Amino acid sequence: MxxxxxxxxxxxxxxxxxxxxxxxxxxxxxxxxxxxxxxxxxxxxxxxxxxxxxxxxxxxxxxxxxxxxxxxxxxxxxxxxxxxxxxxxxxxxxxxxxxxxxRDYKEIAKERSDRDKLLSLLKETALFYVRNLKRNEAAPFIDYLQKRGFDTKTVTTFGMGASIDRFELVNHLSAKGYTYEEMLKCGVCKKKERTDENGKDTSYIYDDQWGRLVVPIINNLGNVIAFGGRVLEAKPNFAKYKNTQETSLFVKNRTLYNLNNLKKLKQAQGSLSEIIMVEGYMDTISLYQAGFKNVVASMGTSLTVEQARMVKRYADTVIVSYDGDGAGQSATIRGLEIFQKEGLNVKVVTLPEGLDPDDVIKNTAQTLIKNFWTAQCHS
Ligand SMILES: [Zn+2]
Missing domain, CATH: 3.90.580.10 (Zinc finger, CHC2-type domain)
Known part of the structure; x- marks a missing residue:
């Protein structure tokens, strides 16, 4: 334009x-x-x-x-x-x-103030989840974080938190002056539609990430725009990972997880020679903690042109490290084509079959991993 x-x-x-x-x-x-x-x-x-x-x-x-x-x-x-x-x-x-x-300026001003309200709601939600981790009821979440080897600094850096109860968030946000409509609009809450036997509307709204360990998804301007949640233990009818639904603020194919930290890293170093691309936020957090701070995740397995262009603005080389399973491998192949079309040099880290980057970090001593990555990067 x-x-x-x-x-x-x-x-x-x-x-x-x-x-x-x-x-x-x-x-x-x-x-x-x-x-x-x-x-x-x-x-x-x-x-x-x-x-x-x-x-x-x-x-x-x-x-x-x-x-x-x-x-x-x-x-x-x-x-x-x-x-x-x-x-x-x-x-x-x-x-x-x-x-x-x-549009005229009034419409734009209105849209902006609506959006600012939703952003402040999302931030309040992130703080609420973080505070939850300090409660006694959060013991299983703390156990889980310790088992996965995440230290306190990492938990803080990534703003990890917990959703303990189905309705506490709704009550908390209401008390802070947010409406149900706003909670639904930015995707932090969902509505359960129902009627009783007399046809009376008994619908209610609840915390979409209820029962999960939660990480905020933050854009490059430092705003919380969505959440990713993971269950501690597999349960029937409960997806292992769940992201906030897409909203006006959260468009998956234009979002990369950890871009906020990547921006800080680039600002501190002046330039980055390469970016590591993984599938999920847990992989990202593990690699970051292990010292590979130049890591981002696509939101799901299918890389988009927009995401490739975002990567290109940070570095000219991308190291793709998707899971060593079938889905991960075919995602790698699609990703390669997209990255190459956008003019990036692409390197691929092949992980042992059935393992994701997080497993590899967990199962191998950090020094071994470092050698492994260094070898891959120079091949
Ligand atoms: Zn200067």
Whole structure:
């Protein structure tokens, strides 16, 4: 999509670069023209400020790493977005419609405030699950986490939590002022439709992740957009893994699990040489804890073009490590084609039949694993 100059001007006017940069670091005014900060750009850390923002000119320049540009460039670098992605995000921050969007500003403002409400509901839900882990009733969840070898730091990093009861979440969110409609709309609750023998409506709503160990799915902007849950023990009529249903905020084929941490890693290191792609969140968390922090998961086995493009924005090489079962292997083959079409170098880690990356981590000493991966990566 090409944007006319008028739109870009308005976008920049409504996103003062000083305000935008201030979302990422503390700017201090020094002299009559410039604001200064320690450089927030990926790959550059410093103790004495050499990063400047010129408010009058609406540009930034770092005298340490040499990078500079306008507010759009800044957002592209910080959020790891392409040009269009940065424009969309800035338009959203400013409450501006994209030129092909014929809604008026009131509609956009309403949509934005509805969405912010749902995001805050999702965040509140994530905190609720985390707090649950501290309760006595959470003992089986703690046992499970210990058995799988997840340490406290990992549990905290990934915001793992528990849903203990079917209705507590509903009551908690109600007390916080959220409506049933909002709980249903962002997928954290489901409705059981029913009527009694007299035809009276006795439907109720309940926690969709009830009884499960829960991990929040967080997007690259740091917002909780959905949850993944796992049962502790196999039970009949209870799926082992369950994700929140798709919603306006959670579109599976445009989501990669652990992208939020990947973004931080890229910001700290400046660039990443490769990304490891696995199937599920438990594999991701195990690999991360074992020191392979450059890992993401597709949400399910079928990789999409959108996900491949997201990976490409982080690194040029992807190491595919799907489960060593039939489904995992055919997913690997489909994934290879998609990645290659998007111009990524692809390497495949072949796991022993019947094992997933998590099993391999669990069953083998960490040093052996490291050698194994290193060997694969250099082959
Ligand atoms: Zn810099």
């Amino acid at each position: 090409a944007f006319d100059e008028k739109f870009i001007d308005e976008l920049k006017q409504k996103n003062n670069i000083v305000d935008v940069v201030s979302k990422y670091c503390v700017l201090k005014r020094r002299g009559s023209v410039n604001h200064w900060a320690c450089c927030p750009l990926p790959g550059h850390s410093e103790k004495t400020p050499s990063f400047t923002v010129n408010e009058a000119g609406q540009f930034f320049k770092c005298f340490g790493c040499g990078k500079g540009g306008d507010v759009i460039t800044f957002v592209m670098i910080m959020e790891n977005l392409d040009y269009l992605g940065a424009i969309r995000l800035l338009a959203e921050w400013a409450g501006l419609a994209l030129p092909d969007d014929d």
